[in-house]
Amino acid sequence: MKPLLVPALILSVASAPAAQPPLRIGLDTQATEWIVSLEGGGQVCDRAGKPLLKLAPDEKLRIWWDSRGASDPTSEYRIQVGRPLAAGEAEALMKRLKTLGEPADRVRVPDADTWRVLTGHFPEAPKAEPLLQKLQDLGYDELWVATEPRDSQPRKGRALYAVSDRYERRALPLGGVWLRPAGELTSLQGKGRYRGKVEIFPNAQGRLTVVNTLDLETYLRGVVPKEMGAWEFPSLEALKAQAVAARTYAVANRGKRAADGFDMGDTVADQVYGGRDGEQLLTDRAIQETEGLFATYGGKPILALFMANCGGHTVDVSQVFGGDAPYLKAAPCYPAKPLTLPFTSGAPITAEAQQSWLSWELLRLAAGIVPVEWLSGDRLARPATTEDLAAPVLALQQRLGLDPAPLSRNGHLVLALARALGLHTVVEGQERPQDAAYFLPPEVPAGDRLLAAFLTRRGIVPAALWTAKEPPALRQALLALGRMWQDLDPLTPGEGALLMDRQVRRKRGGPEPLALSPRLILAEEAPDGSLRLLPKADIQVGDRLKWISAEDGSAAVLVRRLDPDGAAWDRYNPTAHWRVEYTEADLLALVRKRIKVSGIRELRAQHNEEGRVLDLALIDSQGAAHRVRGMHIRGLLGLKDNVFRFLTLGQGARRRWVFYGRGWGHGVGMCQTGAYGMALEGATFQQILSHYYPGTDLRKVD
Template identity: 30%
Template sequence: MVRGRATGWLQAAGVLLLAVSQSMAGFPPPAVAAPAMRIGLGSGEDRLVVLEAAGGLRLVDAATGNAPWKDLFQGPTRVVLLGAGEVRTIFRVQVGTFTSEEVAETLAARLGRELHEQTDVHHDSQRRLYRVRVGTLDQRTAAAALASRLVAMGYADAWVARETVGYSDDGRLRIVDQNYLEQTLELRRLVAFPAGRGLVKVNQRHYRGIIEIFIDDGGRLRVVNVVNLEDYLKGVVPDEMGPGVYPEPEALMAQAVAARTYAVRNRGQYADNGFDICDSPRCQVYGGADSEHSMSDQAVAGTRGMVVTSEGELANTLFTSTCGGHTEDVENVFPEDSEPYLKGVVCTPERDERRQVVSYLDGRHDLAYLSRAPDLARGIARLVVQGVVESAFITAEGMDQALGAERWQDWLQRLAPHLGREPLPRKDLSGGVRRGRMARDLVDLMGWQERLERLFQMADAAVVLGLAPGDPLPRKVREGGGPQLALLTRDSLIPFTMVVGPAVWSDEVRAVEALTVLARLAERYVDEPVTRLRVATTSGGKLESEEGESLELAEDLFLFGATERGPVPVGRLALTRHEPVLVHLNSAGRIDYLEATRPFRSLSDDRFSTRHHWETSISRKDLSRKLGRGLDFGDLLDLEVVRRGVSGRVAEMKVMGSKGTATLRGFDIRVALGLMETLFTVDRQHGPDGRVRTFTFAGKGWGHGVGLCQVGAFGMAVRGLNHREILHHYYTGVDLVLLAEHPELLAAKAEP
């Protein structure tokens, strides 16, 4: 296929086709209902965007509404940035942040004169601060040297920041249709929208509203979704708090209010780039229409127009994923901020409410034997509740005895239906069961004779059994079930400990060994005998589930607690509300088996997070390299916590090195160390030379720890609190108002 421009001719398969001629038809973009948001999609570093719409796509001049080429585009349509050079990375040194623009400008001017370096003031509208940055350096090492110079001048908080810039702003846009016909445009701004009532697909994601594509002043290709505020929130709330994981309407409503407030307050944060806010975690995550969920849609609709204010102004509704049981005063994380409503609060129920959160179940207390073999315990307990093994048999005396042939055949007869197999014919046998006989019976039960013959070599069997691999298997080994024993051992159904020693195929089997094998077989080939539900309450010998079931507890209840290494049998189990458990019901409909699926973490409302607590280690050398990217202290020697906040978060830390000491404060600590949170302790392992070899950080939480705790909000909703109570808990002394009643809060900030 020969590709040509749309203003010429296309020759394909020997046929001359007249290309589509340029159109100047007018197609004004559909109006976006107010209040509208301008959301920057992507990083701005791409040079290509792929657009599509069911029923056809229109691409028009943003200024006139005229189609600069075709009236309608079918299939994937590409808009490409031509020229404008390549986007590159530079390194700058941030000297400080200030609430006064005048102070920032004065400092920038003085540093420019003293250092003879480019110095700029950047306005951070999100935090309403002015950042002073110095230098435009191509190498991080050069920027680090400049930072050290500034530290020596008294600017202790100087650190290296990375920025991206474009080489030039003389780029042009080119449209490439689905047939690879192309047209280069003189204009720098397009608007894309569906010809019908559908959605625009941008790089495989669908969006409501319209899409603007333009070249910004820095020469970058920008893609902006212009969308109604409430429609925008439909794509934010489920990405920030997934309804599938946190299915509590009141928590989602609290998230919707916080996200709406954030969006309106920060309109125009990226006005210099032509949009309001971005679609990434740097602002708040926005996935467009593809992320929408009916439950979060209802949360947005149920709080329509509601925002958080303080003293008549929109609040800075910061939110964090997991606070570790306590949020932090904002100034201890973001030292430049001091909002009175962003105070650290406890994220744990009051003492009287804790009884509503946790309850206890009592089960079998005769599990001492199983407790010594936790890897085996669950499988055996499941064999009992499925009716394969007698409950009374699970004692130290019963399991340590030699396995009788009659009992072995009973177990196989009962297990066969669960495996989907026909029971083996019973044999008139007496005495005990040999290991080879056990293996032979299992191969017969599973119908694995062909597997044994075609997929397993006798030389391999010899190795497994500890025999000479070059010699044929002795007849007594073959007839005694040796090959079957070796096959099941290789496939991890029989433990290797059962094939250690001479003539293992002829050794008698203890009951516990047979149960181990049957438990492994059932775990691999029997459908799960349990169902999952979530605990609401337990009392009076009953378990109430969040699914609405009221289930009685059997007297001989097996209980299994969860640990990081797997379930273990327990006589008493603490359960918290909304905890997922696995249960088995006996023939009377009572729970005779209950297994917790996750370890007990805490009573705090954010206990549902997998990042509630964590631990990570890093060598001193690796941490020295990591910290050295933005700080100049020489070789790292140690870390010292100088000050902690109200929640215990590290608010100030010293980095001690061979060349001197550097200081980190607030959120910069988390970024520099690469940790999940600043709520942590530091342990040290020393080498033979007495120097720190490894730092181990044990911590709680994920995020910055300020404002609304998202998982904590879910926990509060589980306890029955509504979205207003949740918001007033995390944002101290605020008001909840409607935008419709306070239009002054919607003053436009971003210009197209």
């Protein structure tokens, strides 16, 4: 099988790349105390390395910042005016605002060469409303109340303490401490374990900043599994692509949060980092096999943006963050031609197009209890007879380890099946005549009522069957027999994704071979759960297969599941498609967190060809338009992505807004789920990176 053909990245390897300086990762800036312990014990030092006190193995120490009053707020509210702009455009906008008596400044967008223009400083969002209204009246239609870090200076007169398990308190330097374990790990209670250097020191807001300093490759061991875990995306090539992207992002964004005392945080605002507790063996391997490799453009590491799920197509960076990057252009998340593998049924299959009669119970019976030739609408529509079912009942008794008992010719055939499997023995003392009267029509004979009620209560037989004028059809009898079998011996079909080499990968498992019975029954499951038999099928790599095993372990029945999320590479994420519904009041409350409006008259969305909303106009109840673009759109509406359509139901206060969408994230750069889908179809990590970051080189950077 040929691998997916995508232009590969150019690989340039320098002979002796310089070691990257350590990274400083901010783990927290909000708490005023931490409980810590050191692997093998160790020392608490000042930040210059001078020992202050010693900790025994497993000893816990409380680091406490005596704030002596309420801490300063760490954030404030500001009004962003317009979309991100180039430097010159941002300066011009700031001058216009200054002439209006509203001084403004600019903040660089970390993920693009653009700037956000901000004005006003407010402790609470409602206090920004007068200025918001003023700017709206002056014709600024794209406004946003943004939460921004607040600048402040540390207060004097506070103290940092260490409190031992014995409640002994010792003053620590106001500059903070360095935790030095005898082993490798420092533990922060409620947070996790961390390699490298961990420091705790007071910040300007009267809280404690925790910083983990470590080398780049060790840092990646805690990042890659958090961004693209091996349990969810167990493909080495996809994980290698993520390792390169994460390494590149880290170097390109070094110092991004220098004002806070570290390079980057450990959340989705930068890259999710889980320390030692996040590490996995397969992601460790991906990092090792790409050690030192960066995606570059013009010899420099790129802004390697990525998101969970692109919704079928990525988007140009200019339409989200502003600016322009040749390697952050829109890219499809669909193969030009899906990679499929042929499968053929080894059993005679009916040619009927619609097979509404087919069920998992019938497929299970056809895997060795009844002849596969019975799986025909005409055959199953015939009246069932004792002669038909005698052999299947005997085979099922043997399979279940029951003593052989002949199928009675007296009474209702379905009740005879139940008695042959011993279900009548569980009725006495369990079922009551009152329950039978509740479940059953009065026509059911007295001697059959308790067993019939039991079968009805268990969902094995519909109540209408007991009063049918015609004898049960073979399909009805087999369906009842199959459900009795399921009740006595529940079947969980095997399940796994189809791989290129015709192996399967179970969830949270590795690749494994799937032997097929020579008499294989091939079927297909639609998104609504309905089944149909197939004489043959070209099954797309990555599709989920279900199978029922024969007694020798081979797959006697193979069912291909038509993925409800379609054929895209990014269909393996639960958010490939989604639906969100709001009441009028809920949507209005959500919008008012960002924009001051009295009500919502309508939403007008401008879509690109891939269905992504690039520009949203909210028309308020007064008829004024409020424009929102890029990242702000999904934030305003509380949606996972900008790929959506919507409809409204009802009128006035009873109106409901229903959004149908796909994807999760900003849509720029590498689609993580798409990378996994590409890898399933045979793409290498170089090909994955080339597809999502076109024109880049893969090299070791000096």
